[in-house]
Amino acid sequence: MSSLTDFIGLSCGWRCSLNSGLWTFSIIFSLLVPLHGVGLDELDEPLEKLLSRDPIVVEEGVVALSKMDADTVRSRARRMILEEGKNPQLPAIVCDLFGHVGGEEDLDLLRGWLSTDDEELTSAAIRALVEIAARYPDSESIDQLLKWCVAKRGSPRAMAALVRPNTSDEIRPSAMRKLRSKNPVDVVAGADFLRAHGAGPHQKDLQRAWKKIPKSSGHSARIAIVQALGAIPVEEWTEGSRELLADALENSDWRVRRRTVEALVEVWSPISIDLLLETLPEKPGDPDLFDWHHALSDLTGESKPVDARGWRVYDEMHPSPRKVADRKERPVGGWPRAPAEGVGNARVKDGPTVVFFDLPVLAADAVFLFDLSGSMNGDFGGRTRMEAARIEVHTMLEKWLSLPRTEQPRFNLVLFREPYDDPWNARIDRVFPRLAQLSPKNAQTAAQWFSAQGTCRFAYQESIEAAIEDPECRFIYFLSDGEPWGGRCNDLDRLLKELERVTRFHPVAIHNVVIGGAEKAEEYCEEISQRHSGRLRKIGNASETMSRESRAPQIFTARKLGENIIVNPGAEDQQVEVASGQQAKAGVVSAWESIGTNTPVQVQPWNGFALDEGDHLPVPDGAGANHFLHGTIGDVAMRTTLRQHIDLKKLRSTIRKGATYHFSAWIGGWKKQKDEAQVRVVFFDEDGNELGEDTLGPVTAADRDSKNGMRKRQSEGSVPHASHKVVIELIFDKEQGGSVSDAAMDLLELVISKESTPLQN
Secondary structure: OOHHHHHHOOOOHHHHHHOOOHHHHHHHHHHHOOHHHHOOOOOHHHHHHOOOOOHHHHHHHHHHHHOOOHHHHHHHHHHHHHOOOOOOOOOOHHHHHHHHHOOHHHHHHHHHHHOOOOHHHHHHHHHHHHHHHHHOOOOHHHHHHHHHHHHHHOOHHHHHHOOOOOOHHHHHHHHHHHHOOOOHHHHHHHHHHHHHHOOHHHHHHHHHHHHHOOOOOOHHHHHHHHHHHHOOOHHHOOOOHHHHHHHHHOOOOHHHHHHHHHHHHHHOOHHHHHHHHHOOOOOOOOHHHHHHHHHHHHHHOOOOOOOHHHHHHHHHHOOOOOOOOOOOOOOOOOOOOOOOOOOOOHHHHOOOEEEEOOEEEEOOOEEEEEOOOHHHHOEEOOEEHHHHHHHHHHHHHHHHHOOOHHHOOEEEEEEEEEOOOOOOOOEEEEOOOOOEEOOHHHHHHHHHHHHOOOOOEEOHHHHHHHHOOOOOOOEEEEEEOOOOEOOOOOOHHHHHHHHHHHOOOOOOEEEEEEEOOOHHHHHHHHHHHHHOOOOEEEEOOHHHHOOHHHHOOOEEEOOOOOOEOOOOOOOOOOOOOOOOOOOOOOOOOOOOEEOOOOOOOEEEEOOOOOOOOOOEOOOOOOOOOEEEEEEEOOOOOOEEEEEEEEEOHHHHHHHHHOEEEEEEEEEEEOOOOOOEEEEEEEEEOOOOOEEEEEEEOOOOOOOOOOOEEEEEEEEEEEOOOOOOEEEEEEEEEOOOOOOEEEEEEEEEEEEEEEOOOOOOO
8 A cells, every 4th residue: 555545545554454354353263262260241242353364343343442441451452463473464454443542551552553555554553653743742653653664664644743742843954854855645644743833934845845846736735735734824824825725725736726725714804805706716606715705704704696797896895904704613514505495595506506405506517315224215206215216317317418518517416335134345436437527428327227237235434445546536315314334434433533634635514414314313424524624415205305306307408409309218227137937016117107006016027027038029129138028016006107208398499390200119018918017208388288289009919810929109290389398208007906017118209200291100
């Protein structure tokens, strides 16, 4: 592991060490066995949890032991280790424990682990040493070991920890050397030391270090320098510091800009107001504008809309030096905060903003994260919680697509997938390798990808780390229905500490949506959002607390003439695995809404309990893996109707001049059975009045010659000139007394063309 990872991306090392092999566990197990001879007590159970192959159980053991008597825990832990000897292969999880309960007596063990070639174990030992050092500020033996880490390991953590009564002056020359290094990690170490020790006399050194950093990299070093300057009282600034901060406000990296705004608020000076007004972003909806606006509001006490024009007027009416408002208490999560508070707030309308479960969502680079635990398949107002999430994401993307192209953001969907049966074999799944530009094609790709995801454990920290691997990720929207249950950190205090570390150089805003979760889960996510300039949206009941738009029908947009405008026309957005001769389980079909109280139909593979067995009609040309199937009597009503709403606004100019439609579908059933299906298209005007309709089917058993399978039905006609919307209805009817409904359809198509264009056959 690189030293950069050691400083800004270090994971809890015990996970990797535990994964290195069962032999490591056998060492600890052999050490624990003698403990039982001493007699069972309250330490035995948490100590045994350290042996688990499950990271959740391991963390439970560490958290429990950290809350017990430190001397007793340390004594038992040392006995456990020393009986085996100082072995460089000892798991880093013990270092995690020593970070909580370790003392000066444990330095001999840490020194041995620090001397190994195991980077994971060494990093864990350094973290433990820094935690112990905070508890023993006057220990000379800890001073010496910290200095050894700086000299031999180049650890920036140890460097920052050496701002101690006995070592600060002694270590300062080493910090200055690091500040002159070309390695961003060394620059961070030097700047952090000066920030804690007193950076005032070293402003020229910080300025020289700033100029040496390559423009295309080194954002962490720039942030560390800005934070060091921000800790200096403004009356002590020397020539060049103001210019450096002005340059930082216009840096190409948004992470540097955001941390600079925060540093200037921390200074709380008229110069802060001057710098912010000089560099004020002009574009409505720019995420930077919200940061500048909130900072200026705090510093001046002025209340204005999120609009550069208002601050320009303030600039003209209040020349420098400007009056600064009384200093406010620094919020728990720092000075940056979320753009706005909810639907209906006037500020939401300033710039290209849409909503996600009532959260204001700027048209800015964002990553959406999801809890895919089994509980997300629970019922939520006639849908699963996962389906409600998918619909909300789709609706939001559609609204984004309606914005002018220049205001459409980049986005991604990311999952940290930790299997239930093998939590150590975790992986990161993404729709796109990096944030992708919003487009109809990318929105459809994202919807299909999301629909195909199966369940896995919910790991919060790892999900955030996966999202911010992309340096352009500015906003995270995390939807879950409970507390995390997976990954390294599930204890809230530990998780908050880790998130503070991993987001220092990536100040992402973290918004949380808790859907149908318990009060404890809401408190958990609210604390995270408050600390990371985000907001929490609580959704307890689908019909009462979801936004009105979420309860309204999902509306798709027809985008091109001459193409099929029906979304998911063959049930291909779902991946279904069913053994031959078996039926798939009924579920929600992507892009189709089940009407009334009817339960959803099935997405059935052609190779399952299908229509291509025995004496059957040919499978339609162009058929995919699946088709629509009504289902069994236990799961469906006598009649089931699915509906899809399609907005025609992008085709309106052609429709007014004259347009035609071509409508087709494959419809069928099973042998002589009388289960039947039909598909209906209805055109509506702007006020919702029906203008015209067309129906295909049913295809009776006689039409199929009593064979399994489907036959194609098609129709053509003129699109009513006043059409603003079209609704597609799939209607499935089960035969009276039948045990199974085999009404089926596939390959739905509705194509709108100019009236002069010949219709396709």
